[in-house]
Amino acid sequence: MNIMKCINCGVAMQRLQRHLISSLSAHDQIRLSRWINMDQTQLPLDTFICHPCFLLLNTETGEHERLLGHNKVCLGCGKSVSKIRHHNLSMESPLLAVLLSQNTNYVLSRNNYVCHVCWMRANRQAVHDSSRDIQELASNNNAAAHIVQVVRPPEPPPIPPVQNRPIQRENTTISLPNYKRPSITSVCCIFQQCRNRSLHLVPRFLKRILLQEHSFYIPRSCRVCETHLYNNLWHLLPQMNVTHSTFSAIHIEDIINILKSKMNILDFENISEMPNHYCHYWTGLTVPQFLILYNLLPLNIKKSKRSLAIYLIKLRTGESNRRLATLFDIPRSTLELIMKKVRLCLNEHFVPNNIGVNHITHREISERNLRVPEALLSVPGESIAEHRPAIAIFDGTYIYLQKSANYMFQKKTYSLHKYDNLVKPFLIVSCDGHIIDAVGPYAATQTDAEIMIHLFENENGPFRRLFRQNDVIVLDKGFRDAIPLLENCDYRVYKPESLDEGASQLTFSQANKSRKVTLCRWVVEIVNGRFKRDFKLFRHRYLNKASTHLMVDFRIAGALLNKFHPVLVDSPNADNIIQRALRYMDEPNHLGQFIIDYNINRRRAMFTRIDSNLPQLNNFPLFTYNDLILFALGPYQVKQARSYFGEHVRDNGMYVVEVSPELDHSQEMIIRMRESNNSRGTGESPEGDKFP
Structure with a gap:
């Protein structure tokens, strides 16, 4: 059976990323030829090179010496021998010739590794070839006695030298x-x-x-x-x-x-003939979505579809007006006038129906509650539609501005926290990511608590009319000073816990309450990211000249997200996450108490590399991917595992895990935890990390 191997390091590549030799540049092919000593012959273009070797081709070190993407590879099967029994064949070994006959592209080096299985197979083949050669030699000696004359075949004529050989175009x-x-x-x-x-x-x-x-x-x-x-x-x-x-x-x-090629691609007047991916690239909407938006607006402008597309492209790309005017072959003043008319039309006829306190009712907000926030933050028995509380998440975001020559404006927009000029739009979001309202912009000097007080201090204000008693409001730590006002309004306020005076870390109860809030509050961070991802205008530094309509543009972008962006849905593991979170909410931190009882955090300990001989590993739990998601109460930490791994991986690709051999009380701890929890893998860190 032919094994697909790297032409440079010889590793088997059935399940590895690889590159066809013919796809390499001529420079890379020449360097690879020098590596494997094939300067005089052309590389076989139907062979492959592994991805690590491909990356090493473009390094400066590869110009002077041969580099291998995989060092300890079996000469026979191409598998890694770093963790299995293997042999290092010397240059005089008879087995080397047998293995080289199966791998003609291999270049000999000081270390020629072969796994034990291939070594046994090559050994048997060498014995078989030796016995066959002895038999052939004996038969040839018997036949030589009967040969009277040996007729030598005529020598072929010499090959004429190749002159004026054309240069291959591909190289x-x-x-x-x-x-x-x-x-x-x-x-x-x-x-x-x-x-x-x-x-x-x-x-x-x-x-x-x-x-x-x-x-x-x-x-x-x-x-x-x-x-x-x-x-x-x-x-x-x-x-x-x-x-x-x-x-x-x-x-x-x-x-x-x-x-x-003719670049006649910005014909938005004939948008029905435009590909979906092209329309989405420029406007952020597909062709059907663009037509839906267009039909909702009474645009009395010449070439109204193109005018709407110009404004959407401005939001989407954040390009300068001069560049957009060049793109559409119109004067810049005309383009700015078109965007002004479209902005006013969207703000009057589209925004009020898709964002703001008047576009949604209290019952519609409560119907958007997801199962996890509703189970963790609501009182049991409130699932009836008439008494179902609305859950809203409040948070602010930043839009950076230019430095202003107006000293008063400069003073109000300079943030001592970010050390930059900015304003703060303020978002109110439901559990599924629907934007209830976007208000502002507020000065950089205003705190989140001051903004919250400004929204709820008036009894007849729009937010006091929208939200009712016992509604749930999820906040961040920065809203601490606004909590007394909200509680006086009979709202249930949830925020991450703060440290007690003189404490250096949260208790296990405080840490669990903070994680309960985090499980529900991440939605508003997702919505903030959508603004910066889908509308680059807010990712760039906003021009002071355009700051007069900054909040109008922001609300239009929020309305577009509400209208066309899919909402968040419940996780398939929502019920299991709820059950696990509620189960361990008031459970003490056994691991932290165990460390305190035995002063493990106050004594020095020697650590050794972990291996399979440690008897304590027999009790180490084995998790599937779904188990890890439940253990972490969501996929976020699991997705971050690759980054955590990259932070600690060594230069040679190895990841070293060290443990202390002083595990005298580990069995006692495991028994105590199993008796109290009656489940596997519930130990956490001493800082009160009950929830992952």
């Missing part, structure tokens, strides 16, 4: 230092470290935009996943670590053809 490259391209592969997304398998060809208009604005060329065979196709992150491509500046003749021709 001719040119270096363009001001232009870049990704690695040529069709098996993965052009964005680094993306493992999505739903791949598509990159649209031609995007290739043209990347060439014109970022000097970045995407070859024909490259693919992009569906997620990155719609996420509007194309500006990150030139910043990737693995890029190339060498181009073949085919690449140059393709670049010229892309730039020569």
Whole structure:
């Protein structure tokens, strides 16, 4: 059976990321030929190279010496031998010839590793070949006695020297230092470290935009996943670590053809003929969504569809008015007048129906409650529709401004917390991510508590009319000074706990209450991220000249999110998360008490590398992926595990885990915890980390 191996290090690549040799640049092919001593012959273009070796091809060290992506690899099967029984064959070993006959591209080195299975197989093959050679030698000696004359075949005529050999077009490259391209592969997304398998060809208009604005060329065979196709992150491509500046003749021709193609793609008056992904790239809406929005607005403007698209593109991209005017081939003053009319129309006819305290009722807010916040924050028995409390999450976000020559404005917009000029829009969000209202902007000098007091101090204010007694309000620690007012209004307020005076850490009860709030409050952070992700206008520094309509633009963006963005839904593990959270809410921290009882945190201990010989590992729990999500009460910590791993991984790719051999009382602790909890894996950290 033929095993797909890396032509450089010899590792088996059935389940590894790999690159076809023919997809490498000519520079990389020449360097790889030097590595494997194939300067005089052409590399086999149908072979592969593993991804680590591919990355090493582009390093400066690889210019002077051969580098291997995998060092301890079996010469026979290509598997790693770092953790299995293996042998190191010397240059004089007869088994080396047997293994080399199966791996013709292998380059000998000081360390030629082979696993024990392949070593046994090669040993048997060597014995078999030796006995066969002895039999053939004996038969040849018997036949030589009967040979009278040996007829020598005529020598073939000498091969004439090759002159004026044409240069192969595929190997001719040119270096363009001001232009870049990704690695040529069709098996993965052009964005680094993306493992999505739903791949598509990159649209031609995007290739043209990347060439014109970022000097970045995407070859024909490259693919992009569906997620990155719609996420509007194309500006990150030139910043990737693995890029190339060498181009073949085919690449140059393709670049010229892309730039020569007619760029008549901004015809929003005929938007029904436009591809969905193209409309989404520019406006953030698909074609059906764009038409729905257009039909809701009484736009009395010439070329009204194009006018609406101009304003949406401004929100989506944050490009300057001068550049947008050049893109649509209209004067800048005309473009600014068009955006002003569209902004007023959206603010009058679209925003009031999709955002604000008047667009939603108290019952509609309560119907948007998700199961986890409702179970953790509501009183049992309040699930009846008439008495169901509304759960709202309050938080502020930042939009950065230019430094102003108006000293009063500069003083109010400068934040001593962020050390920058900014204003604060304030969001009120339901449990499923629906934006109830966005108010502001507030000065950078105002705290969250002061903003909250301003919203609720008036008895006849809109928020006092919207929310009722026993409604749940979820806040952050910064709202501490506003809690007395909210409690006087008979609202139930939840926020993360603060340290007691003189305490250095939260108690287990305080920590569990804080985690209960965090399980419900993360929704508002998701909504804040959507504003900066989908509307780059708020990600950039806002011009002071345009700050007069900053909040109008922000509310329009919030209305668009409410209208067209899908809401959050309950997790499939919601019931299990609720059960686990309520079960351990008032449970003492046994591990923390155990550490205090035996003074483990006050004595020095020696640590050793963990291995399978430790008897205590027999009691270590084994978790599935679903178990980890339940243990962490959500997928966030599980998704962050890769970053945690990267923080501690060594240069050689090893991850060392050390434990203390002084585990005299571990069995006692495990028995005590199992008796009290009657479940597996409930120990937490001494700081009161009951919930992950």
